[in-house]
Structures are given as structure tokens and as C-alpha cells.
Amino acid sequence: GNSVTQMEGPVTLSEEAFLTINCTYTATGYPSLFWYVQYPGEGLQLLLKATKADDKGSNKGFEATYRKETTSFHLEKGSVQVSDSAVYFCALPLIQGAQKLVFGQGTRLTINP
Amino acid sequence: GAGVSQTPSNKVTEKGKYVELRCDPISGHTALYWYRQSLGQGPEFLIYFQGTGAADDSGLPNDRFFAVRPEGSVSTLKIQRTERGDSAVYLCASSFVATGELFFGEGSRLTVL
Numbered sequence: 663g664n665s666v667t668q669m670e671g672p673v674t675l676s677e678e679a680f681l682t683i684n685c686t687y688t689a690t691g692y693p694s695l696f697w698y699v700q701y702p703g704e705g706l707q708l709l710l711k712a713t714k715a716d717d718k719g720s721n722k723g724f725e726a727t728y729r730k731e732t733t734s735f736h737l738e739k740g741s742v743q744v745s746d747s748a749v750y751f752c753a754l755p756l757i758q759g760a761q762k763l764v765f766g767q768g769t770r771l772t773i774n775p
Numbered sequence: 776g777a778g779v780s781q782t783p784s785n786k787v788t789e790k791g792k793y794v795e796l797r798c799d800p801i802s803g804h805t806a807l808y809w810y811r812q813s814l815g816q817g818p819e820f821l822i823y824f825q826g827t828g829a830a831d832d833s834g835l836p837n838d839r840f841f842a843v844r845p846e847g848s849v850s851t852l853k854i855q856r857t858e859r860g861d862s863a864v865y866l867c868a869s870s871f872v873a874t875g876e877l878f879f880g881e882g883s884r885l886t887v888l
Contacts, residue, residue: 704881707879708876756820762808762823762831767816
């Protein structure tokens with residue numbers, strides 16, 4: 663089945679720094695790609711997604727571009743805030759068309775004021 | 776409620792005991808998923824329901840684990856003869872079919888002593 667490899671954490675940055683969290687995938691075909699976020703004390707929630715190659719997903723100032731050439735879906739934000747402190751998960755369907763997702767191990771991000 | 780509700784939020788039990796974890800999905804969501812998340816890892820798929828039936832239970836680790844969704848809404852994950860290795864956070868998610876966006880509950884943390 664498909665798989666995802668995510669940048670290991672933890673990542674600690676100062677407020678207003680630039681953020682990149684790397685995610686690469688192995689997949690048959692071109693499945694949708696997702697970033698989920700888990701804020702402290704909350705359940706996982708969808709941050710953004712891209713459904714086909716070259717698509718850019720964006721939300722809350724975060725962006726990720728579906729790059730089939732490099733099989734990557736890196737998460738970026740130009741200026742992070744303390745409120746962005748959370749655990750971020752890259753994910754994709756386990757097999758093409760399947761409802762079940764396979765998740766990366768997660769990257770814990772801490773933003774210091 | 777507006778979101779996915781899971782109970783209990785915390786469960787401590789002894790090795791060998793039986794445990795039930797409950798999930799109340801978002802109203803109108805026909806698909807329901809159970810995932811398990813160990814410390815420092817991403818969620819791992821256990822089982823997926825479409826309506827009342829288990830459409831995919833390939834992630835259940837062994838026959839001690841069982842899940843039901845008798846009326847197509849609330850689901851219960853049942854674990855028999857618990858083992859220390861079952862300690863994890865059990866996540867429930869629901870969705871409309873085929874959107875790929877899962878809505879997660881906050882999880883039930885199971886500790887087996």
C-alpha cells in the first residue's frame with residue numbers, strides 16, 4: 663500500500679519564523695494528500711489537502727504543493743505564531759480510492775514568543 | 776453535539792479485563808472509523824464502517840478486538856482480555872462518504888496495567 667515519511671521533530675521556532683515540515687510519499691497513482699493538525703487537548707483536524715498533482719492546498723496561512731516529480735507535499739508557513747504550536751501529520755489513502763488513511767509519525771511544532 | 780464525541784476520555788484497566796470504548800459521530804455522517812495512536816506515532820487504521828456494516832476491518836490487530844455500529848450511528852470498540860500492549864489513544868472519526876476529510880474526536884486514552 664501507499665506510505666508516507668514525515669520529517670522528524672520536535673521543531674522549535676521563534677514567532678514570525680519561516681516554517682517547513684517535510685513530507686514525502688510512496689504511492690500507486692496520484693492519490694489525494696492531506697495535512698492534519700492536532701492542537702493541545704483537541705482532536706485531529708484537517709488543515710489542508712490537495713487532490714491532484716501540482717495542486718496547492720492552503721489554510722490559516724499554511725500551504726503545501728502536491729509535487730509528483732519529487733513525491734513530496736511539504737508544509738510551509740511564512741510567519742508562524744505561538745498559536746501554531748501543535749502536532750502536524752501528513753496523510754494519504756492507504757490504497758487508491760480507499761477511505762482509510764495512512765499517517766506519518768507526526769511532527770511536534772513549538773513556537774516561542 | 777457538533778463534533779465527534781468519545782467516551783470515556785480516560786480508561787485505566789488491569790491486564791485481562793474487558794473494555795468498551797464509545798464513539799458518537801457527527802449527525803448525518805455515514806462513515807465511521809477507528810484508529811489507534813501510540814505515543815509518538817501517527818494514527819493507525821483499525822476499522823471502517825459504512826452504515827451499520829464493517830466495510831473494512833483489516834486493521835484490527837487480532838480477534839480480541841471487535842467493533843459494532845448496530846444502528847448506523849454510535850459505535851463501540853470492544854477489547855477482550857486486554858494486554859499492556861493495548862495501551863494507546865483510540866481515536867474515532869466520521870465523515871461523509873468519499874470526501875476524504877475525517878472529523879476526529881479527542882480520543883479515549885486506554886492504559887492497561
